[in-house]
Amino acid sequence: MRLVFAGTPAVAIPTLQALARTHEIAAVVTRPDAPLGRKRVLTPSPVAQAADELGIPVIKAARLDDEATAAITTLDAQLGVIVAYGGLVREPLLSAPAHGWINLHFSLLPRWRGAAPVQRALIAGDAELGVSVFQLVPALDAGDVFAMQAVEIPADATADTALDILAHDGAAVTAEVVDSIATGSAIATPQAGEPTAAAKLSLDDGLLDWSEPLERVYARFRGVTPEPGAHTSIDGARLKILDAGRPTDGAASPAPGEIVAIKGALLIGTATAPLEVRRVQPAGKGAMNAADWWRGLREQQNVRAGS
Incomplete structure (x- = not known):
């Protein structure tokens, strides 16, 4: 089929590459170049760079407004595929392709509809993560589902690792759905179950509460790493973990927030067992080994995490 693909971050690239192997992609829609690094150099999105390598025309749009809609509509695509583009598809663009738009979402819908499904699932301690490919409708992540697949994620995976795994598994699932739409064999079914919301994370979501059990503290650490980042406070200053x-x-069982170093390992107590902290970044400084950071503070008395 003739497709239009919309995506921005690196997690969308596996799907773009998979579809480019078997279908015609008329154009890729992505967010505009963004300033990166200390020098704030304008840099194309990962998807824009991947499209350029594949020789696919790129439409850069901060949002799918009238101008972007006109450019996409003239492509006469039969299907739109969107993966983490970062903007909403509204009418009349939603109905412009003959088969509308499908979306690869990194959750088992209707659980975790929204911007941060993987992060919210990890924070909540979900035992199972997965991907869903569904028909895009005006309501957020509410369309009928063509395919859904649970994906095994390592028990200690942080959000970036989990997303990378889901991106590659999701690419294969999406390619199968597109193939079935092309042959007319695709079947979509309504979502079943109680929806939960996966709101975008803020800096506050990264604050670790040492009064909680280890499993909840560690689940939050996994969900907010690397963005927006886990942190605690030491004498009022933020410490990134x-x-x-x-x-x-x-063997060690420090009190909640108590910091101890045992056999080269730095431990911070929770309501149950301690969390081992391996690498930190103090405010205004670079990343460093956690034990080295602690050695610089150990002469101080009663230093606690969360203080």
């Missing part, structure tokens, strides 16, 4: 995990030695 870049790498953490469950300790292998269960």
